[in-house]
Amino acid sequence: MIIKGKVWLFGDDVDTDQIYPGKYLPLTDKGEMATHAMEGADNGEDFIKHVKKGDIIVVGKNFGCGSSREHATVAIKGIGVSVVIAKSFARIFHRNAVNTGLPILELGQVEKIKKGDVLEVNIENGEIKNITQNKGYKAKPVSSLEMEIMKAGGLLQYLKQGIR
Amino acid sequence: MKTIIEKIFSRGAGKDVKPGDYVWVNLDLVAMRDFGGPNVIQEYESMFGEHPVFNKERVAITFDLHVPARNEKVAINQRLLRDFTARQGVRLFDINTGIGQHILLESGLVKPWDIIVGTDSHMNLLSAAGAAGFGMGTTDIAGAMYKGKLWFHVPKTIKIIIKGKLQKFVTAKDVILYILKYLKTDGALNRAIEFSGETIEKMNLSERITMTSMVTEMSGDIGFIQPNQEVIAFIKSRTEEKVETITSDPDAVYEKVHEFSVDSLKPQIACPHSPDNVKEVTEVSGTEVNQVFIGSCTNGRLEDLKSAAEILKGKIIKRGLRLIIVPATMEVAKLALKAGLYEIFLSSGAVVTNPGCALCTTGHPGILAPGEVMVSTSNRNFIGKLGKGAQVYLASPATAAATALTGVITDPREV
Numbered sequence: 001m002i003i004k005g006k007v008w009l010f011g012d013d014v015d016t017d018q019i020y021p022g023k024y025l026p027l028t029d030k031g032e033m034a035t036h037a038m039e040g041a042d043n044g045e046d047f048i049k050h051v052k053k054g055d056i057i058v059v060g061k062n063f064g065c066g067s068s069r070e071h072a073t074v075a076i077k078g079i080g081v082s083v084v085i086a087k088s089f090a091r092i093f094h095r096n097a098v099n100t101g102l103p104i105l106e107l108g109q110v111e112k113i114k115k116g117d118v119l120e121v122n123i124e125n126g127e128i129k130n131i132t133q134n135k136g137y138k139a140k141p142v143s144s145l146e147m148e149i150m151k152a153g154g155l156l157q158y159l160k161q162g163i164r
Numbered sequence: 165m166k167t168i169i170e171k172i173f174s175r176g177a178g179k180d181v182k183p184g185d186y187v188w189v190n191l192d193l194v195a196m197r198d199f200g201g202p203n204v205i206q207e208y209e210s211m212f213g214e215h216p217v218f219n220k221e222r223v224a225i226t227f228d229l230h231v232p233a234r235n236e237k238v239a240i241n242q243r244l245l246r247d248f249t250a251r252q253g254v255r256l257f258d259i260n261t262g263i264g265q266h267i268l269l270e271s272g273l274v275k276p277w278d279i280i281v282g283t284d285s286h287m288n289l290l291s292a293a294g295a296a297g298f299g300m301g302t303t304d305i306a307g308a309m310y311k312g313k314l315w316f317h318v319p320k321t322i323k324i325i326i327k328g329k330l331q332k333f334v335t336a337k338d339v340i341l342y343i344l345k346y347l348k349t350d351g352a353l354n355r356a357i358e359f360s361g362e363t364i365e366k367m368n369l370s371e372r373i374t375m376t377s378m379v380t381e382m383s384g385d386i387g388f389i390q391p392n393q394e395v396i397a398f399i400k401s402r403t404e405e406k407v408e409t410i411t412s413d414p415d416a417v418y419e420k421v422h423e424f425s426v427d428s429l430k431p432q433i434a435c436p437h438s439p440d441n442v443k444e445v446t447e448v449s450g451t452e453v454n455q456v457f458i459g460s461c462t463n464g465r466l467e468d469l470k471s472a473a474e475i476l477k478g479k480i481i482k483r484g485l486r487l488i489i490v491p492a493t494m495e496v497a498k499l500a501l502k503a504g505l506y507e508i509f510l511s512s513g514a515v516v517t518n519p520g521c522a523l524c525t526t527g528h529p530g531i532l533a534p535g536e537v538m539v540s541t542s543n544r545n546f547i548g549k550l551g552k553g554a555q556v557y558l559a560s561p562a563t564a565a566a567t568a569l570t571g572v573i574t575d576p577r578e579v
């Protein structure tokens with residue numbers, strides 16, 4: 001799966017309250033959830049106003065720390081983000097992303113990527129081309145078990161198909 | 165040569181596992197709550213319809229966050245869960261019970277070796293009873309409820325040894341805040357922790373819960389304490405099932421070992437807006453405070469309330485300050501009533517509300533106005549969690565109670 005999109009940058013340790021503020025937790029409509037993606041983060045409002053379908057979020061370490069709210073991955077996916085690239089992810093966010101089919105990749109050299117860069121990302125093998133800077137990076141490939149789940153369309157589809 | 169988590173996952177997977185493996189394991193209990201739970205049900209039913217859950221005895225719904233329902237939306241969500249319970253016959257703990265994890269413990273649904281998943285990020289405190297608890301998102305929980313198994317990435321384990329005798333008014337909360345100061349909020353990212361050492365061995369169940377609950381704040385998957393006799397006796401008194409203790413092998417391999425000595429540890433406090441922004445209480449003493457909250461899954465048990473009562477007894481809180489005290493569960497509330505703690509709290513000017521999570525997060529009455537300051541015994545002080553522009557400090561029940569008396573952040577050894 002190859003994805004091409006423009007980069008939005010956020011920092012280290014962006015927690016789930018920044019990704020999806022607690023006051024919207026009672027919402028159950030996915031479309032409504034999406035309109036609050038990244039609302040609590042620095043530049044969150046700018047992001048919500050101007051993000052386009054297919055855009056890419058690039059962040060530092062421990063992205064998605066905090067609560068177990070899946071609203072976080074659902075909102076990011078819902079607003080049209082095609083992949084999140086981080087130095088590292090918090091465990092629950094990582095799981096939620098795999099289980100809901102939001103592509104994620106771990107990349108050591110995230111700091112090389114600038115806001116507005118256009119990237120071409122191969123989710124399967126982790127190859128990332130920075131078209132703007134004419135550079136290439138290699139992210140850690142996703143485990144085969146996780147790839148199977150993502151390919152099935154998420155955990156529930158995977159389980160329903162009786163693969164497990 | 166396995167650590168506790170490696171042993172538990174090996175048993176759950178039915179084969180030998182090692183750190184780094186991705187494995188499917190069988191689950192002993194699947195829990196959800198009034199927040200998150202409704203999303204789980206929607207996911208479950210939209211995918212699996214009326215399909216019965218994997219085992220109705222092993223699915224539990226707890227109401228603890230927005231109890232009693234604070235608005236119509238929440239009331240509808242709670243209704244949805246009650247209706248699901250009626251259809252599927254799973255266990256329900258309604259608004260008169262308390263914080264989910266504590267309810268599961270008190271109801272005998274948790275024992276060493278168990279693998280338990282739930283929708284709260286602090287499920288890991290069940291490791292205070294030797295069980296592996298994991299907080300998860302709605303899709304995981306819906307899948308778990310359907311199949312009774314989930315995939316896991318087996319973490320490496322970090323060992324933390326704690327030695328020394330705590331001084332009066334220095335508590336498990338001060339110990340874990342002190343560790344957070346060094347390990348930081350990502351110090352245990354994707355890792356398990358094992359706490360050990362003489363200080364830990366002596367801790368009672370409440371203190372163990374305080375320690376293990378805050379492993380979440382270090383981004384750890386889970387933090388174990390090998391159950392002692394008291395903990396095993398507590399569990400045995402509540403279940404008919406066989407209770408086996410759990411230990412790591414003497415030659416288990418740890419990624420790192422940290423050692424802390426706490427003989428001269430002073431009361432600690434996490435300053436806004438991060439649980440690892442930890443200072444000694446005396447470094448910020450004198451800071452004006454508008455509200456104090458004593459409760460949460462980290463510090464809402466009887467021993468925590470007793471520690472606060474010891475300081476509040478016969479005294480009146482500072483005029484203008486609000487003190488809100490919330491027992492973790494109804495069982496704790498009843499024991500506190502028997503022990504005369506309600507008399508002390510109410511006479512001091514505190515507001516005592518019904519058991520639940522209360523001011524751990526927004527959504528409960530009592531949030532702060534912009535610029536207001538709260539000292540809380542909960543586990544998180546992220547920006548915006550309790551009102552835009554509010555300043556939250558995390559401390560022990562003793563420090564919180566001392567602060568309530570003076571109206572400024574106060575070292576409990578000074579009142």
Ligand code: SF4
Pocket residue numbers: 228229263264284285286460461462520521522524525543
């Ligand atoms: S008190 Fe807070 S952290 Fe603990 S279970 Fe409740 S909401 Fe979760």
